[in-house]
């Protein structure tokens with residue numbers, strides 16, 4: 503399409519203001535600063551405006567306008583993404599779903615719910631809970647992260663081990679492609695006659711269009727839940743226990759790991775106490791509807807932990823105690839703020855049996871680069887999250903954090919894993935994909951975008967390496983990080 507030329511960001515803002523109400527177009531230095539990055543703070547690039555549509559129709563208008571004037575646009579939910587996905591790599595407009603938070607229909611008899619993309623993950627489960635149901639994907643950011651962000655990142659969470667990731671819980675989306683045309687994709691009942699385009703959209707990180715609404719599956723809440731918190735004298739003892747539990751024939755609903763540095767942050771930030779000598783903890787949850795079976799699973803997990811040298815295994819008897827045991831896991835990232843002004847959480851995945859050697863490697867890399875690192879992750883999935891803490895005003899330190907992360911991801915690939923477990927590729931890990939895929943593989947992946955549109959205006963420079971026009975941003979990013 504021929505692009506119409508409008509010069510200067512003032513003229514562009516004036517154009518957007520004709521499409522939307524004044525409170526739906528934000529711009530100016532404070533907005534540029536607030537939206538220059540997501541939770542991956544290493545990489546920054548401001549948009550010239552942020553727009554806040556209320557409906558699918560408004561999203562279509564905005565995208566058509568961007569397409570007409572050749573303006574890049576970047577979908578954004580809560581901005582909790584950890585790989586730079588919601589950052590406007592080539593400037594342009596951020597399309598935020600902040601005003602699209604409605605739950606449109608709850609259908610408990612058919613165990614499904616329809617919501618706008620900006621509804622938070624937690625609000626879906628809150629709406630479903632009175633009917634004994636919930637939305638099973640539960641990223642630890644769930645109180646703020648959005649349905650649209652969860653779909654775009656195919657998010658997981660602590661209970662992914664048993665219940666699966668987002669793609670297994672989405673039935674249908676309303677989707678605006680990068681030409682501004684709305685589509686309904688997927689079906690509300692089993693037996694799809696069409697190609698599985700929905701699976702291409704889930705996990706596409708906002709690079710092929712915007713999800714504006716979605717029907718999701720609801721999962722019955724288990725009636726029986728047993729939660730254990732096991733303390734170990736060493737990281738190795740805890741990480742060796744992870745694969746042993748699953749190999750014993752038990753699939754816990756959640757199996758989470760925290761190391762001693764994370765426990766120290768939690769003590770400092772929230773005054774939490776842990777058993778003396780604890781250098782690592784496993785949080786283990788078993789659930790189901792048969793009390794005897796769930797008891798048996800919890801006892802089996804406890805005996806595996808004790809057999810591997812656990813110092814103590816605390817079991818929750820009530821829902822209040824369960825919430826208390828989860829406190830440490832849920833508040834971990836927040837507590838890191840006590841250790842340093844900046845944190846970068848990396849994300850990789852390996853077969854769970856390789857966790858012990860991988861953690862040794864993570865500590866070795868951190869020490870070699872002179873960096874502090876704490877670990878808290880979904881151990882049952884082998885999904886590690888080394889969390890580096892540092893002061894980004896120290897010259898050269900950001901480059902060391904980036905290099906350390908790259909070494910860790912390369913080792914994940916060597917150990918038979920992947921450069922991302924759940925946080926996506928975004929802009930952060932474009933180079934990492936080349937460790938996993940040949941040029942031909944990547945070229946096939948790139949052609950996936952063409953199913954939707956050939957426009958490169960939609961969230962450019964993300965997910966697929968070697969897009970035209972993104973070299974400049976990559977150079978700037980590398981430059982900023984040195």
Ligand SMILES: Cc1cc2nc3c(=O)[nH]c(=O)nc-3n(C[C@H](O)[C@H](O)[C@H](O)COP(=O)(O)OP(=O)(O)OC[C@H]3O[C@@H](n4cnc5c(N)ncnc54)[C@H](O)[C@@H]3O)c2cc1C
Nearest residue numbers: 579580581582583587642643648650651654657658708713
């Ligand atoms: C403390 C903390 C804990 C976390 N825990 C987990 C975890 O346990 N599991 C996990 O998987 N992740 C986790 N994350 C990462 C992050 O929360 C998830 O990726 C989440 O799904 C992002 O949602 P969001 O609404 O913040 O999306 P954003 O960060 O705003 O966007 C993420 C990506 O989705 C795209 N996008 C957003 N909305 C739409 C839309 N409507 N249509 C199309 N594309 C869209 C954006 O362009 C971007 O590429 C965590 C992050 C933090 C900060």
